[in-house]
Amino acid sequence: MVNGYDLVVIGGGPAGMMAAGRAGERGKSVILLEKNADLGKKLLLCASGRCNVTNTASIPVFLNAYEKAGPFMRPSLGAFFHEKLRLLLSSYGVETFEESKGRVYPKSQRAESVRDALLSYLDVHRITLKKKSRVLSVRAENKEVIGVETEDGFIPGRNVLIATGGLSYPSTGSTGDGYGIASSFGHTICTTYPAIIAFETEETWVKQVQGTPIKNVQITACQQGNKIAQHFGEALFTHYGISGPAVLSISKRIMENFGNGVIRIRIDFKPGITPGELDTLLVKKINSNGGKAIKTCISHFVPERLSPLLLSTCGIDEKKKASQVTAKERKKMLEQLKGLTLTVSSHRPIEEAIVTGGGIDLNEVESRTMESKLINGLYFAGEVLDIDGPTGGYNLQAAFSTGFLAGNSVC
Numbered sequence: 001m002v003n004g005y006d007l008v009v010i011g012g013g014p015a016g017m018m019a020a021g022r023a024g025e026r027g028k029s030v031i032l033l034e035k036n037a038d039l040g041k042k043l044l045l046c047a048s049g050r051c052n053v054t055n056t057a058s059i060p061v062f063l064n065a066y067e068k069a070g071p072f073m074r075p076s077l078g079a080f081f082h083e084k085l086r087l088l089l090s091s092y093g094v095e096t097f098e099e100s101k102g103r104v105y106p107k108s109q110r111a112e113s114v115r116d117a118l119l120s121y122l123d124v125h126r127i128t129l130k131k132k133s134r135v136l137s138v139r140a141e142n143k144e145v146i147g148v149e150t151e152d153g154f155i156p157g158r159n160v161l162i163a164t165g166g167l168s169y170p171s172t173g174s175t176g177d178g179y180g181i182a183s184s185f186g187h188t189i190c191t192t193y194p195a196i197i198a199f200e201t202e203e204t205w206v207k208q209v210q211g212t213p214i215k216n217v218q219i220t221a222c223q224q225g226n227k228i229a230q231h232f233g234e235a236l237f238t239h240y241g242i243s244g245p246a247v248l249s250i251s252k253r254i255m256e257n258f259g260n261g262v263i264r265i266r267i268d269f270k271p272g273i274t275p276g277e278l279d280t281l282l283v284k285k286i287n288s289n290g291g292k293a294i295k296t297c298i299s300h301f302v303p304e305r306l307s308p309l310l311l312s313t314c315g316i317d318e319k320k321k322a323s324q325v326t327a328k329e330r331k332k333m334l335e336q337l338k339g340l341t342l343t344v345s346s347h348r349p350i351e352e353a354i355v356t357g358g359g360i361d362l363n364e365v366e367s368r369t370m371e372s373k374l375i376n377g378l379y380f381a382g383e384v385l386d387i388d389g390p391t392g393g394y395n396l397q398a399a400f401s402t403g404f405l406a407g408n409s410v411c
């Protein structure tokens with residue numbers, strides 16, 4: 001290419017693939033550089049390989065979900081929202097369906113089908129793919145992009161898109177390369193942190209029940225007696241502490257309050273009923289199982305594996321006969337069933353996060369085009385930006401929407 005490509009895309013994740021495809025569709029000459037041997041490695045991990053591509057929520061709900069990045073996301077969601085994404089996937093043979101809470105998955109329930117559709121999109125629009133090609137830097141002259149330096153040499157281009165992702169799951173290729181490239185042009189990188197993450201706890205007994213899911217529970221995070229976040233759903237004990245959808249859902253709030261004092265996670269096993277109603281049920285169980293071990297009664301309210309541990313936190317021998325349990329002991333059990341408490345000692349490392357918080361400062365990027373406000377021809381899309389959403393398809397939609405808008409804007 002004598003005069004260089006119209007667009008050089010760095011990174012073959014969802015954002016990079018969408019941008020390349022869209023620019024190609026508009027007749028632009030595009031090369032996509034991916035440092036791995038394959039594109040979309042992280043995409044394949046999404047929703048345990050099922051790939052929650054987007055959500056059917058409305059634009060206002062999406063904007064709210066991105067919190068402070070919401071206003072920035074308005075133009076890209078306006079240009080390419082979930083309906084268009086689903087149509088595009090469908091045109092490449094991937095039908096999607098909606099599950100609970102508006103979550104959208106491919107009918108195949110296989111992330112590979114989504115990646116294959118995006119690869120076809122690139123192929124149809126004659127995008128040049130260069131795999132195992134790591135970009136080291138972007139070159140500019142007089143504040144105009146002129147191309148990129150790779151491990152194999154210089155590739156000229158009039159526009160360059162940085163779509164290198166965040167910092168989580170580095171084995172997928174997301175190792176934060178884009179931050180260094182952007183900061184070499186004076187871009188500000190907002191402090192990065194794990195935005196959707198699990199927590200370690202001081203209580204080591206969790207290890208004994210690792211892998212035990214607890215369903216339909218209310219998870220509440222508190223600090224100095226104040227509630228900082230709450231979510232109803234499923235949690236999971238792990239060898240280090242606690243994880244699971246309900247915990248991940250409130251993890252950003254917990255992260256924001258980290259370092260401001262001890263954080264406790266309370267589990268209400270029966271959120272639908274009052275302590276008084278639960279006590280009535282407990283008394284009933286105890287009366288009808290008087291000759292049996294108290295463990296049998298408690299197992300009606302929590303998973304069986306958890307019963308002995310819950311009783312030990314109350315100082316009650318699991319083999320004690322139900323009829324011998326005192327009123328004081330029953331009160332203690334009630335307290336634990338309505339609020340078993342774990343003390344957060346740490347968060348898991350960013351490498352284990354579902355999404356990276358922080359990244360390229362949005363104030364320095366034009367939201368209507370995704371172009372840098374500092375360097376002409378430099379664009380950004382996807383998780384490398386300071387954008388993150390909750391679980392439920394919000395992060396992939398952000399990658400697809402910002403990628404589409406960048407590919408739609410390059411001249």
Ligand SMILES: Cc1cc2nc3c(=O)[nH]c(=O)nc-3n(C[C@H](O)[C@H](O)[C@H](O)COP(=O)(O)OP(=O)(O)OC[C@H]3O[C@@H](n4cnc5c(N)ncnc54)[C@H](O)[C@@H]3O)c2cc1C
Binds near residue numbers: 042051135
């Ligand atoms: C386990 C897991 C499950 C998830 N599940 C979901 C889900 O179901 N739904 C959802 O919405 N979100 C989910 N996410 C989040 C979602 O996967 C990411 O937000 C999304 O992949 C970000 O896309 P991206 O294109 O910006 O970056 P990435 O997908 O990280 O892609 C970046 C690409 O750039 C390449 N690259 C990096 N540096 C260079 C370089 N110097 N030169 C060349 N190439 C480079 C990388 O190798 C990589 O291929 C999940 C994340 C994880 C970790």
